[in-house]
Amino acid sequence: MLPSPPMNHSSGAGPSHVPPQVARGERPQQIVHPDWVWVDGRLERGRAVGIDAQGRIASIAPISGPSTLRLPGKALIPGFVSAHSHAFQRGLRGATERFAAAGEFFRWREAMYALVERLTPDLCYELSRETFAEMLTSGITSVGEFHYVRHHLPKDGSEGSEDLRYAFDASVLAAAKDAGIRMTLLHTCYMQGGFGTPLAGGQIRFRTRDERDYWDRFDRLVASAHPATQAIGATAHSVRAVPIDAIQRLHAESVRRGCVFHMHVEEVRKEIEDCMAAHGKRPMQLLLDRLAIDRRFTAVHCTHTSAEDLARFAQTGATVCLCPLTEGNLGDGICDVATIRRSRGAIAFGSDLNSRLAPTEELRWIEYVQRVRHEMRGAVIDANGDCGAALLSIGTSEGARSIGVDAGEIAVGKLADFALVDLQHATMLNWTPETFASHLIFGAGTSAVCGVCVGGAWRIRR
Numbered sequence: 001m002l003p004s005p006p007m008n009h010s011s012g013a014g015p016s017h018v019p020p021q022v023a024r025g026e027r028p029q030q031i032v033h034p035d036w037v038w039v040d041g042r043l044e045r046g047r048a049v050g051i052d053a054q055g056r057i058a059s060i061a062p063i064s065g066p067s068t069l070r071l072p073g074k075a076l077i078p079g080f081v082s083a084h085s086h087a088f089q090r091g092l093r094g095a096t097e098r099f100a101a102a103g104e105f106f107r108w109r110e111a112m113y114a115l116v117e118r119l120t121p122d123l124c125y126e127l128s129r130e131t132f133a134e135m136l137t138s139g140i141t142s143v144g145e146f147h148y149v150r151h152h153l154p155k156d157g158s159e160g161s162e163d164l165r166y167a168f169d170a171s172v173l174a175a176a177k178d179a180g181i182r183m184t185l186l187h188t189c190y191m192q193g194g195f196g197t198p199l200a201g202g203q204i205r206f207r208t209r210d211e212r213d214y215w216d217r218f219d220r221l222v223a224s225a226h227p228a229t230q231a232i233g234a235t236a237h238s239v240r241a242v243p244i245d246a247i248q249r250l251h252a253e254s255v256r257r258g259c260v261f262h263m264h265v266e267e268v269r270k271e272i273e274d275c276m277a278a279h280g281k282r283p284m285q286l287l288l289d290r291l292a293i294d295r296r297f298t299a300v301h302c303t304h305t306s307a308e309d310l311a312r313f314a315q316t317g318a319t320v321c322l323c324p325l326t327e328g329n330l331g332d333g334i335c336d337v338a339t340i341r342r343s344r345g346a347i348a349f350g351s352d353l354n355s356r357l358a359p360t361e362e363l364r365w366i367e368y369v370q371r372v373r374h375e376m377r378g379a380v381i382d383a384n385g386d387c388g389a390a391l392l393s394i395g396t397s398e399g400a401r402s403i404g405v406d407a408g409e410i411a412v413g414k415l416a417d418f419a420l421v422d423l424q425h426a427t428m429l430n431w432t433p434e435t436f437a438s439h440l441i442f443g444a445g446t447s448a449v450c451g452v453c454v455g456g457a458w459r460i461r462r
């Protein structure tokens with residue numbers, strides 16, 4: 001027997017609570033009528049959502065007429081955002097879990113470099129398309145693809161012809177477009193193998209010749225991206241892969257252009273030790289001292305960042321992107337989330353190496369690692385003390401802000417990017433409007449997500 005959604009709710013979270021939102025001059029092309037809609041951090045009943053021809057939300061209003069899409073037994077929530085992904089690394093899924101002895105991070109990196117060396121544009125396309133398609137199935141509608149494998153170069157180590165340079169860019173752009181996911185392609189600058197050491201082996205495929213080459217390529221990517229669903233952001237891979245003077249100039253130019261800027265920061269202790277030896281400062285300290293960091297900046301991981309540096313960073317309005325399943329898989333360590341939350345810093349999540357694609361699980365583990373580490377509960381809560389709602393906001397609006405896409409909320413004017421939750425799924429049995437977000441994140445998996453919409457284009461599993 002299928003469980004029934006509860007019908008009599010006394011929370012006051014009914015349609016009268018939120019006034020209708022209607023954009024002037026926009027005529028909805030679709031009127032969508034699910035049983036419930038996630039608006040302003042809670043579930044509302046009896047709302048119809050209008051979508052205009054540009055794939056944006058044109059209206060959210062009480063149901064007053066026929067719909068073009070009736071979705072009984074479903075809740076409409078913003079689509080999840082993975083703010084940090086390396087799509088091709090899905091090719092390592094299950095392949096790095098056999099150990100001769102207890103290993104560590106850099107042994108995994110050798111396996112990743114071996115995959116990089118056998119990557120062709122076709123294989124890059126296939127792996128990326130599989131990853132993006134699986135993201136959509138799991139409810140992820142936008143991805144920040146941190147793209148650093150660029151050149152399809154001959155195995156003899158020569159530079160190769162010009163048309164092989166950046167050959168992988170077209171593979172990733174086409175894979176995202178064909179899969180139907182929204183993507184910010186995070187164009188990565190990678191100049192050196194470590195502090196003051198040249199690129200070697202597979203790293204040649206990541207190479208940025210100089211800053212002029214970087215921005216030339218950036219402009220070409222902007223020109224070739226699909227205008228409706230693709231944008232380009234800037235990144236320096238890490239303080240070990242780009243000299244700090246170049247990072248400073250790249251970041252200043254990204255601010256001038258108004259685009260987002262991402263970096264890996266302090267994922268492993270060795271990066272901190274090497275940076276201390278090269279600069280006498282920790283990576284985050286160095287970045288805070290040299291860059292005018294603002295809300296467009298995202299630092300990925302911050303696993304070993306000190307409380308003092310994290311508080312300084314959070315107060316700039318910038319985002320920390322956590323990747324709990326990847327950090328767990330690689331044995332990186334645990335970020336000091338309590339300090340970020342105390343400093344009112346933003347948090348996003350990333351599926352990173354894509355060994356598993358499950359946004360509810362990523363969000364659940366942001367909270368669970370803190371519980372296990374500190375023997376407490378409720379590290380991530382909103383103003384009402386609601387952990388599930390706070391995690392849902394991390395997985396949607398905060399992620400969207402991190403990668404610079406105008407989505408992540410169901411509000412008029414935002415992009416119509418949604419995930420659809422099947423309220424009759426076995427894992428949702430006994431949900432209530434008050435427990436919905438926590439029920440979904442702590443109790444359900446990707447199987448309760450039965451569809452997505454990207455810019456008004458629906459994919460619904462029947």
Ligand SMILES: [Zn+2]
Binds near residue numbers: 264
């Ligand atoms: Zn990464």
